[in-house]
Amino acid sequence: MSCIFCEIVDKKADAYTIYEDNYVCCFLDKYPINKGHILVIPKKHYQEFTDVDQNSLIQVILISQKITKALENILKTDGITIMQNNGIFKDVDHYHMHIIPRYINDGFSWVEPDVKVLEDDFVSLSKSLEQFLARGY
Template sequence: MKCIGCQLANKEVEAYVIYEDEWITCILDIDPIQEGHTLILPKKHIEDLRQLNNEPSQAIMNASIKISQALTKRYKPDGITVIQNNGIFNDLNHYHMHVFPRYLEDGFGWTEPNIEQSISLNEVKNKLIQCF
């Protein structure tokens, strides 16, 4: 059985599609943070950001721009938030990007953990560049 993300992206279950192309389908989130909250899902099963290749990633980015423009035109927000969650934070087990309008006093926020960094940014940089 296909995952729910594949079913939504391929219109095999009811979804409120607002845009699609050969690679992706954009649907309204059924539990929106704001009116217009949209999910961008690849039609092919891709579970994680690290599995994306050029065609779907370009289609996802292009769609995020189109959705942002539409949300801005329709809702006149103070800004747009674009979020993508991986690993245990991916509740669909299918890659999806959230795009939604934001307003100055909307209550949505980024909560940072209260930890102190014990390593220098230069050391972090050196650790990461070894991965490329």
Template sequence: MDCLFCRVVAGEVPVETVLADDTVHAFLDHRPLFPGHLLVIPRRHVATLTDLTDPETGPYFTRVRLLTAAVERGTAAAGSFVATNNRISQSVPHLHTHIVPRNPKDGLRGFFWPRTHYRDAAHATDTAALIRAAL
């Protein structure tokens, strides 16, 4: 098994598990942004969000939602940041969702990358049209 997260699910890699059921395995990130930073992974190996099947999507994100609330309550955080990378910046090629507890003035500034702008309104309209066409 080459996949680190599949090895976690199999019990071959020790992690601090928060929830393990038939759908997900959720555990503390070993390099957290803040204490309580969780990784939620599907038990079945899928590389990206787009590889998750329709029947798997609802149960997966139901667990993400429940775990997000638990992270906020359990760490007494004012809020959270929930993110999933797809291929780019995905350190392990197994779908995983980060749940990071957040508080005002915690040092994180919005997203972890610089924000940009559309050239003009037409550029935004054209971009939205391309995405709608891809649906």
């Protein structure tokens, strides 16, 4: 299976790489939402967030924090959006974190649907999650 992000890691595809170490590779998004939009990926191929090994995941978060500080300083952002998508919602089947510089009135947004959740649903879900997490998953 061909993966454009694996090709970037292997230097078989071009990218504006800004940082890499043994665990992660960070590069400018080819189709940015705003100038300075950066992708942080584990060097090892994982499709989903839940599959990523602990060392790679730690590095993804730690370098995302450093990149965020750099972007805020260099680009004088009004804020930063950090996000990732799983399942059918991701555009590349290689786990990646987006770091997106944000500005007032930059046009980027997501629409929050008007979802009503009943109290019983909150109680039931919180208990189910608590039990699942207590089992050590």
